Amino acid sequence: MTLALLLAATLAVACVIVVALPFLREPEPESDALEDLDDEERRRLELLEARDRALSALKELEFDHRTGTISDEDYRAQLGPLRRDVASALQALTAAEPGEGQPPGARN
Amino acid sequence: MPELGRAALLVTLGLSLYALVAGTAAARLGRRRLARSAQNALVASFGATAVAAAVLLSALLRNDFSLEYVARTTSRALPTAYTISAFWGGQEGSLLLWLLVLTGFGAAAVTLNRSWARDLIVWVVPVFAAISTFFAFLVVAVASPFATQPAPLDGAGMTPSLQNPYMLAHPPLLYLGYVGLSVPFAFAMGAILSGKLDERWLVATRRWTLFAWAALGIGQLLGSHWAYVEVGWGGYYAWDPVENAALMPWLAATAFLHSVMIQEKRGMLKVWNVLLVILAFSLSLFGTFLTRSGVVNSIHSFTQSSIGPWFLAFIALVVTVSLALVFWRLPRLRSPTKLESPVSREAAFLYNNLLLLALCLAILWGVVYPMLSEAVRGEAVVLGRSYYDFFLRAFGLPLLLLMGIGPLIAWRRASLRSLATTFRWPTLVAVLAGIVLLLLGAGSSIPGLVAYTFSAFVLATIVMEFARGTRARKALGATTWPGAFTSLVSRNRRRYGGYVVHAAIVLLAIGIAGSSAFDSVAEAKLRKGDSMRIGDYTLVYRSLSERSGPNATEIRATLDVRRGNRDLGTLKAGKNAYTIEQQVSNEVGIRSDRLTGEDLFVIAEQINPDGSVYFRVFVKPLVNLIWLAGLVFLLGSVITLWPDRREQRRLVARASEVGIPATR
Numbered sequence: 001m002t003l004a005l006l007l008a009a010t011l012a013v014a015c016v017i018v019v020a021l022p023f024l025r026e027p028e029p030e031s032d033a034l035e036d037l038d039d040e041e042r043r044r045l046e047l048l049e050a051r052d053r054a055l056s057a058l059k060e061l062e063f064d065h066r067t068g069t070i071s072d073e074d075y076r077a078q079l080g081p082l083r084r085d086v087a088s089a090l091q092a093l094t095a096a097e098p099g100e101g102q103p104p105g106a107r108n
Numbered sequence: 109m110p111e112l113g114r115a116a117l118l119v120t121l122g123l124s125l126y127a128l129v130a131g132t133a134a135a136r137l138g139r140r141r142l143a144r145s146a147q148n149a150l151v152a153s154f155g156a157t158a159v160a161a162a163v164l165l166s167a168l169l170r171n172d173f174s175l176e177y178v179a180r181t182t183s184r185a186l187p188t189a190y191t192i193s194a195f196w197g198g199q200e201g202s203l204l205l206w207l208l209v210l211t212g213f214g215a216a217a218v219t220l221n222r223s224w225a226r227d228l229i230v231w232v233v234p235v236f237a238a239i240s241t242f243f244a245f246l247v248v249a250v251a252s253p254f255a256t257q258p259a260p261l262d263g264a265g266m267t268p269s270l271q272n273p274y275m276l277a278h279p280p281l282l283y284l285g286y287v288g289l290s291v292p293f294a295f296a297m298g299a300i301l302s303g304k305l306d307e308r309w310l311v312a313t314r315r316w317t318l319f320a321w322a323a324l325g326i327g328q329l330l331g332s333h334w335a336y337v338e339v340g341w342g343g344y345y346a347w348d349p350v351e352n353a354a355l356m357p358w359l360a361a362t363a364f365l366h367s368v369m370i371q372e373k374r375g376m377l378k379v380w381n382v383l384l385v386i387l388a389f390s391l392s393l394f395g396t397f398l399t400r401s402g403v404v405n406s407i408h409s410f411t412q413s414s415i416g417p418w419f420l421a422f423i424a425l426v427v428t429v430s431l432a433l434v435f436w437r438l439p440r441l442r443s444p445t446k447l448e449s450p451v452s453r454e455a456a457f458l459y460n461n462l463l464l465l466a467l468c469l470a471i472l473w474g475v476v477y478p479m480l481s482e483a484v485r486g487e488a489v490v491l492g493r494s495y496y497d498f499f500l501r502a503f504g505l506p507l508l509l510l511m512g513i514g515p516l517i518a519w520r521r522a523s524l525r526s527l528a529t530t531f532r533w534p535t536l537v538a539v540l541a542g543i544v545l546l547l548l549g550a551g552s553s554i555p556g557l558v559a560y561t562f563s564a565f566v567l568a569t570i571v572m573e574f575a576r577g578t579r580a581r582k583a584l585g586a587t588t589w590p591g592a593f594t595s596l597v598s599r600n601r602r603r604y605g606g607y608v609v610h611a612a613i614v615l616l617a618i619g620i621a622g623s624s625a626f627d628s629v630a631e632a633k634l635r636k637g638d639s640m641r642i643g644d645y646t647l648v649y650r651s652l653s654e655r656s657g658p659n660a661t662e663i664r665a666t667l668d669v670r671r672g673n674r675d676l677g678t679l680k681a682g683k684n685a686y687t688i689e690q691q692v693s694n695e696v697g698i699r700s701d702r703l704t705g706e707d708l709f710v711i712a713e714q715i716n717p718d719g720s721v722y723f724r725v726f727v728k729p730l731v732n733l734i735w736l737a738g739l740v741f742l743l744g745s746v747i748t749l750w751p752d753r754r755e756q757r758r759l760v761a762r763a764s765e766v767g768i769p770a771t772r
Contacts, residue, residue, distance in 0.1 A: 008115030011159055015119055018152040019126065022144040034138040036227045037766070042306070045766045049307050050375070052762060057373060057519065064518070066583070067576035071526035074518040081520070 044096050051089035058082045110175055113163035113254040116156045120207065121244035123153040127237035135230045135302070143230045147218055150233055153240060154211035161208050164201060164253050168194055174259040177201060183265035183688045185659035190271050196279045197270050199400050199415070200253035205280070206396065207243040209287040213316070214240060217291050221312045224763050228308055232298030239290055242422050250415055265688040268660070274334035281327030282354050286392040288320025289357055292364070293389035293430075296382050300433045305378070305440055310368055311759060315749055317368075321361040322745035328354050329738040340694025340711055342629070342726050344734065347496040349475045353395030356475075359468040360388035363461045369602075370454045371443075373519060378441045379434065380461070386430045387465075391472075393423045398475070449521040456514035463503045463510070470499040501555045505562060508617055511610045512566035515573060515603075533572060538565035556625030563614045563621075570607045570614075577604070597747060599754070605747030612741035615733045619705070622730025631713075633722045643727045645708055646670045650678070652719050660684040662695070665712050665721045669699060681710040681723070705732040 017024075037045065061078055064070040070078075131146035133139070164177070168191050173179040181194040181201070196202045214236035222229045247253060292313040299309035331351065336344040345351060364384040370377045401416030434441070447455060474491040482488040516530045541564035542557065550557045577596040578589065586592035597604040630642040634649040641647075648668040655662050664682035668675075681697035697710040707728045714722040 004109040004111040005115075007109070007112050008119075011112075011116060011156060012119050015123055015149075015152040015156060018155075019123070019145050019149045021148055022141040026141060029141065032140050034134070034140045034143060034227070034230060036138070037304070041766050042304075045306050045762075048762045048765055052758065053373065053375060060373075061519070063577075063580065067573075067580045069516055069530065069573065069576060070518050071523070071529055073523050074521070074526045077523070078518060078520055 040096070044093070047089065047093045047096055051086070051093055054082065054085040054089045058086055109163055110167070110254040110256050113160045113167075114248075114252065116160035116163065117204075117244060117248050117252070117254070119156040120153045120160065120211065121241065121248050123149045123156060124211075124237050124241040124244050127153065128234050128241055131230070131234035131237055135234065143233070146233050146237070147222060147229070150211070150218060150236055150240075151215040153237075153244075154208075154215040157204070157208045157211045157244075160247075160254075161195075161204060164204060165192070165195060168192065171263070172259070173261075173263050174256050175253070176255045176257050177253045179257065179260055179263040181263070181266055183263040183659070185688060186263075186266055186271070187658055189273070189276060190266055193270070193275045193279075194266055196283065197266055197275070200247065200251045200255075202279065202283070202400065203243060203247050203251055203415075204253050205283050206287055207240060207247060209283055210236075210240050210243060210290055213287060213291055214294070217294070217312070217316060224759075225304075225308045225312055228295070228298050228302055228304045228312070230298075231301040232294050235294040235297045235301070236290070239294070242418075246415060246418060250418060262688065265659070265686065268684060268686045268689055268691045268693040269338055271659075271686075272334055272338045274330050274338070278327055278330040278334055281323045281330060285320045285322075285324030285327055285354070286357065286395060288316055288323060289361060289385075289389045289392045291316035291320070292385045296385045297430060297433060300382065300437045300441075303437070303440065305437070307372065310372065310381075314368070317361060317365060318745065318749050321358065321365060322742070322749070324354060324358040324361065325741055325745070326738060328358065329735070329741070333735060333738075336731075337696060337698065338693070340696045342709060342711060342724065344623075344731075347471075347474070347493055349478075350395075350399050352471050352475050353391075353398040356468050356471055357388045357391040357395060359464050359471075360384055360391055363464040363468075364388060366457045366464075367461050370457050374445050374454055376443045376445045376447070376454065377458075378443050379438065382434055382441065384461075384465075386427070386434070387468075390423055390427050391468075393419065393426065397423065451517065451522050451524070451527070453514060453517045453519045453522075456510055456517055460507060460510045460514060463507045467499060467503040467507070470503070471496065504617075505555065505558055508559065508562045508566060508614070511613060512562070512569040515607070515610075516569055534565045534568035537568035538562065540564075550626070553621075553625035556621040559617050559621035559625075563618050566610060566614050570611050573607055574604070601750055601752055602748050605744050605750075608744030608747055609741055610744075612737045612744055615737035615740060619730050619733035619735075619737060622705075622733070623707075623728040626730075627726055627728045629724065629726050631722070631724045633714075633720055635718075635720045640723065640725065642708075642725050644672050645725075645727065647679070647710070647723070647725065649721060649723070652682075652715070652721070657684070659688065660686045663715055664695070665715065665723075667697070667710065667723075669708065679708070679710055681712040683712060683715060700732055702732070705730045705736070707731045 061070065061075065061082060065072075065075040127146045127149040130142050130149065134143035134146055164175075166172075167175050167178050168182060169188070171178065171182065171184055171191075177198055177200050178194075181198040182191050186194070194201065196205045218229055218233060218236065295309040295313045299305050328351070331354070332344040335341075335346070361384075364381060367377050367384060368381055371381050397416065397419035401419055447458070449455065474495055478488040478490045512534060513531075516534075517527070538561050542561040545551075545557055545560050550560060574593070574596070578593045581592035581596045581599075582589060586595050628643055630640060632638075632640040634640060636649055636651065639646055639648040646669070648670075649665060650668055651666045653664050653666065662682065662684050664680040667679045667681070668677075669679050670676060676699060679697040679699050682695050684693045684695055686693070694711055694713075697712075699708040701707070707726075709726040709728055711724045712721050713724050716722075
């Protein structure tokens with residue numbers, strides 16, 4: 001009983017320390033604000049996703065055509081729109097480039 | 109040390125509550141250290157739960173009958189392996205296992221993703237914490253595994269049907285599946301709450317969802333095999349409410365795993381995907397409720413208890429709050445892309461989703477209807493096997509066909525002329541298979557024949573995809589054919605692992621169709637020396653023996669088995685009489701033909717004092733393909749789950765372009 005209570009108390013104290021650790025490590029931090037993506041960065045992330053999606057779709061179409069899963073007819077019908085998707089995604093990304101003094105990765 | 113177990117669970121409850129409140133406050137107020145503290149609380153809650161689990165396991169192994177749970181679920185004579193499985197054999201222990209897996213998964217998922225998706229994780233923590241608070245509350249206040257009593261000399265033992273090696277793996281796998289679905293749910297809700305509706309929540313949870321889905325799938329197959337060899341009624345799936353309880357979230361998760369590809373490839377179906385995640389998680393809670401509340405009579409439902417109302421309230425809360433959140437974020441979840449053609453891969457995936465969902469809801473209605481009828485009319489009206497079989501055929505057969513169609517259609521739009529070219533060979537194979545099967549007499553069951561024909565179609569498409577892909581890889585520079593094949597699979601593990609899973613489903617369909625549509629049964633009361641025939645098998649009852657096992661008296665009838673003129677040896681079937689549990693179980697005799705996949709299945713239904721035995725014998729063609737499907741399913745799941753370095757590099761590059769820490 002006594003041993004059990006002692007172990008229980010040790011467990012509770014250990015958990016409290018773990019929970020309090022961020023405050024113990026940084027009692028007076030320079031900033032306690034959560035790092036968050038701003039609207040520009042969020043928009044950029046969405047554009048990067050759109051770019052990767054378009055590139056991946058193009059790559060898959062090429063491979064499916066090479067394997068014969070996609071016929072020549074379907075390939076030709078889709079190649080143009082997919083290339084346009086890639087081009088417009090890259091264009092949008094270029095337009096959304098961060099300005100001088102705000103390089104990507106500066107948040108690290 | 110029940111005090112330590114109780115205290116550890118109290119600590120878990122406190123930590124979960126803290127993670128919920130502090131996590132929510134940190135996310136709302138934007139406080140970094142408080143958010144980190146809440147994350148630490150979630151991680152620590154796993155440690156505290158692990159201590160409680162260790163205390164219970166130790167009590168089980170020490171036969172500490174001063175714990176009510178240990179006395180109720182074990183006995184001194186119970187073999188050690190089953191004593192360990194008693195951890196999840198009863199209600200309180202299985203709820204503790206839920207909590208252990210939940211806090212473990214929560215801690216792991218948050219820790220692995222808190223660097224690259226920290227703005228999302230801030231909101232994921234309180235969602236996880238809310239779920240763990242509920243389960244911690246249950247094991248602290250409603251169904252504690254550490255309730256004590258004056259220790260009796262021996263325990264009540266374990267239900268005989270649970271004393272089976274499958275019980276060491278089947279329930280934990282189902283729990284890994286049920287609880288694993290909490291990860292995509294927590295991340296989906298976290299994404300909605302934080303407004304971070306980009307792809308990261310999908311990427312962060314993809315492997316968790318696959319893992320949970322695979323665990324549920326394998327767990328169900330192990331459960332089916334357990335029912336087949338242990339329960340002794342001659343089948344492997346009875347549409348039992350608790351079996352259905354595991355099938356429903358698996359179907360919803362299957363739908364999600366398909367529709368999420370449309371979101372990743374085309375940016376469509378964002379609302380639909382979140383709804384599927386909510387459905388899968390709610391159904392996993394519902395499954396636990398069915399198993400543990402005692403609301404349904406089932407071979408798997410071992411207890412009448414007071415946790416039912418708590419569970420129902422929690423499920424209602426989860427559904428209401430999550431749907432309200434989806435409604436709140438609806439404008440931001442709408443997709444700018446629309447379905448371009450009803451003949452396209454995304455359309456095929458959508459049809460697949462609708463069929464899976466329809467099957468899932470039909471099963472849900474079958475499970476819920478008896479409860480509703482009992483509540484309204486005072487009499488439980490159970491929907492029988494024919495109800496479920498009807499919907500399995502109505503929705504399952506088109507689903508089977510779609511497995512072959514989907515992968516061969518182009519994204520966006522496919523021309524009908526292309527379809528004719530693409531499907532020429534698979535259709536030819538399917539038609540030929542159908543004709544051959546008709547000639548072999550498979551026309552006695554039309555659904556069975558259709559299932560076989562569709563299976564041939566799907567298998568042909570899978571073989572074709574692998575063959576064409578390998579050829580293309582070889583042409584692109586692979587030096588050897590095995591190298592080309594390996595390169596093909598490793599470059600797109602999800603796609604080709606998915607095909608392997610499809611092959612497993614085809615094997616499953618063939619096994620189910622063969623063993624249910626084309627099986628045969630014979631019954632006879634035999635005295636020693638008498639024989640009976642079934643198909644081309646002849647069985648001669650030779651002797652009856654009795655011996656004392658570790659915790660049961662084992663009675664076995666020995667039969668000589670012949671097929672035509674060939675002697676196939678002997679088969680034993682009988683019963684175990686469990687001394688402490690005061691129960692009798694059927695111990696069936698099974699002879700498997702490895703070449704044809706057929707089983708001869710013998711049940712000694714009634715053993716009479718004069719030594720005569722009433723036998724029920726089944727011949728189940730192709731039934732072993734069901735178990736083989738489990739192995740293939742496992743292989744496909746491992747391929748899809750295997751880390752993809754190319755994808756990792758792409759994600760890291762994308763993250764670093766925005767300035768998110770490039771680690772995961």
